[in-house]
Amino acid sequence: KAGVTQTPRYLIKTRGQQVTLSCSPISGHRSVSWYQQTPGQGLQFLFEYFSETQRNKGNFPGRFSGRQFSNSRSEMNVSTLELGDSALYLCASSVARGSGANVLTFGAGSRLTVL
Amino acid sequence: AQSVTQLDSHVSVSEGTPVLLRCNYSSSYSPSLFWYVQHPNKGLQLLLKYTSAATLVKGINGFEAEFKKSETSFHLTKPSAHMSDAAEYFCVVSVTAGGTSYGKLTFGQGTILTVHP
Numbered sequence: 625k626a627g628v629t630q631t632p633r634y635l636i637k638t639r640g641q642q643v644t645l646s647c648s649p650i651s652g653h654r655s656v657s658w659y660q661q662t663p664g665q666g667l668q669f670l671f672e673y674f675s676e677t678q679r680n681k682g683n684f685p686g687r688f689s690g691r692q693f694s695n696s697r698s699e700m701n702v703s704t705l706e707l708g709d710s711a712l713y714l715c716a717s718s719v720a721r722g723s724g725a726n727v728l729t730f731g732a733g734s735r736l737t738v739l
Numbered sequence: 740a741q742s743v744t745q746l747d748s749h750v751s752v753s754e755g756t757p758v759l760l761r762c763n764y765s766s767s768y769s770p771s772l773f774w775y776v777q778h779p780n781k782g783l784q785l786l787l788k789y790t791s792a793a794t795l796v797k798g799i800n801g802f803e804a805e806f807k808k809s810e811t812s813f814h815l816t817k818p819s820a821h822m823s824d825a826a827e828y829f830c831v832v833s834v835t836a837g838g839t840s841y842g843k844l845t846f847g848q849g850t851i852l853t854v855h856p
Contacts, residue, residue, distance in 0.1 A: 628782075657843070667829065667846040680843045714782060726771050726790075726833040728844060730782040 626650065628731035630715050636737045642703040645734045649696050649717030655679075656698040657728060658690060661712040670713075673698055702736075710738045741766040741832045745847035753855045758802075758817040760850045762830030765811060772813045773831040773844070774804055783829065789813065800824070825854045 629648040637643050649656050657680075658670040669682040673692035690700040696717075702709055712735050716728035746761040764770060771790045775783040787798025794806040804815045813830060830847040 659844075659846075666848050669843050669845070672843060682843075716783075726844075727773075727785065727788060729785070730775075732782040 628715055628717050628729055630713075630731035630734050632734060633732065634735050634737075636739060637705050638739050639705055639707060641705050642701060643705060643736060644699055644701045645713055645715075645736075647698045647700075647715030647717075647731060649698070649715075650729055653717035653719055653729070654696055655718045656692055656696060657716045657718075658698070658700050659714045659716065660684075661714060661733070662710070667714070670700065705738045707738050710736060712736075741768075741770060741834050741845050743830050743832050743845055743847035745828075745830050745850050747850050748848065749851045749853065751853040751855065752820045754822055755819050758815070758820045758824065758852065760815040760828050760830075760852065762813045762815065762847060763811050764813060764830070764832045766832055766834055768834050771833045772804075772806060773833070774798065774802070774813075774815050775829045775831055776826045777829065777849075778826045786815070786828075820852075820854045822854050822856065825852055827851050 631646045655674045657672040659667050661667045670684055671678055671690050672680040676692045687703045692698045712733045714730050714733045716730045718728050742765045744763045752758055773788045774786040776786050777783050786802050787796045789796045789806045797803045802817045804813055806813055827849045829849050831844045833844050
């Protein structure tokens with residue numbers, strides 16, 4: 625069974641630009657979550673989507689947004705990039721119900737560098 | 740609200756010796772607790788999870804952790820370290836009581852494990 629797939633794996637942008645990252649969850653997983661990982665702040669929760677609806681949101685500015693499609697694939701967007709947005713962005717999926725609801729499977733991440 | 744404190748930012752052991760990575764948690768509800776491992780330039784892999792069943796949890800690659808409610812701890816151990824265990828380890832708490840927090844995990848700051856030959 626294929627894992628969580630994130631694209632692109634690496635990208636470089638300049639300040640002020642915007643970026644869109646994509647995540648394809650494990651087949652049958654309906655919940656998709658996004659996390660930001662930086663050396664200074666560690667791993668921080670961005671948001672979670674379930675059935676195309678944002679169900680939870682972390683403490684990030686409005687420049688960070690996301691969406692989920694009917695096939696559970698998700699995208700996140702960061703507008704007006706700042707140097708501090710340089711990070712590894714991790715996507716995770718879960719079955720979203722039952723005893724395995726909070727067991728997340730992570731993708732390899734998209735590493736964003738903002739110059 | 741919940742939080743996680745990993746008591747050591749770096750742990751160094753020799754191959755073949757025991758590993759102990761310490762984690763304390765705080766949670767208003769009955770928590771689910773996890774340990775994840777991250778190898779360089781890779782995503783996070785689930786090692787083990789505690790979800791209110793047995794307090795001693797066995798995971799992959801010989802790791803195990805014990806949930807101690809009285810001490811609010813969830814330390815990760817392995818009897819004998821292997822070179823391939825060198826990685827960063829994260830203790831994680833999740834709360835699902837009373838709401839839909841399934842995808843919202845709270846991570847500790849991580850412990851980097853170094854294994855010497």
